[in-house]
Amino acid sequence: MTTPSIITALTVRDIRFPTSLEAHGSDAINDPDYSCAYVILETDTGLRGCGLTFTIGRGNEIVCKAIDAYKRMVVGTHLSTIYGGFGTFWHKLTQDPQMRWLGPEKGVTHLAVAAIINALWDLWGKIENKPVWKLLASMGPEEIVPLIDFQYISDVLTPEEAVEILKKSRAGILEREKSFLNSGYPAYTTSAGWLGYSEDKIKRLCRQAKDEGFTRFKVKVGLSKEDDERRLALVRHEIGDQCTLMVDANQRWDVQEAIKWMKPLTKYNLLWIEEPTSPDDVLGHATIAKALAPYGVGVATGESCQNRVLFKQLLQAQGLNFCQIDSCRLGGVNEILAVYLMAHKFDVPVCPHAGGVGLCEMVIHLQAFDYLGISTTQHNRVIEYVDHLHEHFVNPVQVAGGRYMAPTAAGYSTEMKESSLRKYEYPSGSEWQRLFSEGKFTLN
Ligand SMILES: C[C@H](O)[C@@H](O)CC(=O)C(=O)O
């Protein structure tokens, strides 16, 4: 293969799936149509890198527009400039002296950066003919650390400390890689726990997931105390006392409301309450974590945590017991590595968020590298799995016996099938045209 040398084009496509029709992904706050702003990078040799950032429908067009605004900083750039100084290139995107005003490093512009960075990692894996987890594992500490922008986190983690952590963690990496290739990584499922599902559907999906080997389940809560009690009693009965159960409120409560709401639910032996309050409320999370600790319930958060700086504060304030990085909310792999290293330093396990489209495909690469080269353990760590939309990917995630299998294809597993892109591009795709004609959706 001729190695590409320059990015010649960046295309972005608005891809949406009508998941709200069957309440897939529903929770106390969100009624999602799982969507992605999908980026295709083309190079001078015809090799393509594909990336995405996740949204839940309306507003996806705004993220696509934001990605367009970054085109000028990507198209025409030599790959040696990007991959030879990835942390510097990442900083250039996120600190552009005008685009920065729309953030900084949060919201639509940070989602846009994530999609571009994810596409660049997919391209890098394809150039090196390695899955991204293997690409990362093949890099030494002195290659990993320059990928990261340490601005605003150097009071907690310096490049020198990061090198020391990575050097120490390399011991045994080959044995851990063999173990990962043989037995993958433990998962939990949220697919039985969406808030809009009927009790019969929840029962059926719990049984199905248990038959498939899952022993960890997450259930949505937060709309009605009575409904939460009924649903948790049902799920705990279906899965039995030996299985692990977590709940997720998707930012529904105020701080004291969260504590009051959760106390009676602790009888269901819950591992964590996820997003109990605003993702911006660091001290609120710390108050909830302290109040629920005597009940043995941890706090998990991160899927809406805007950047490494907020994660830094959550870790400093002991506002989370489980760190849930999201492959598209942060600015892609480079920033996520910073959060993994900080979480390791604070001895907080990372359990990636993956409830969306394409997220499962990415987080297995990230969590595999945490196991191989950062925390070096799978203890108290688990990756979320949702059983939606994997059929639209060229290299979909593989899960068996309640465990993710190691991806083997080169890249970041983010490439989608052209047939799916054509069907689900919004609003011109054939599926959307059909849904409009049937009156199931109106063009908003
Ligand atoms: C809107 C999404 O489906 C959200 O509910 C996912 C989530 O919070 C999770 O998977 O955790």
Ligand SMILES: [Mg+2]
């Ligand atoms: Mg969640």
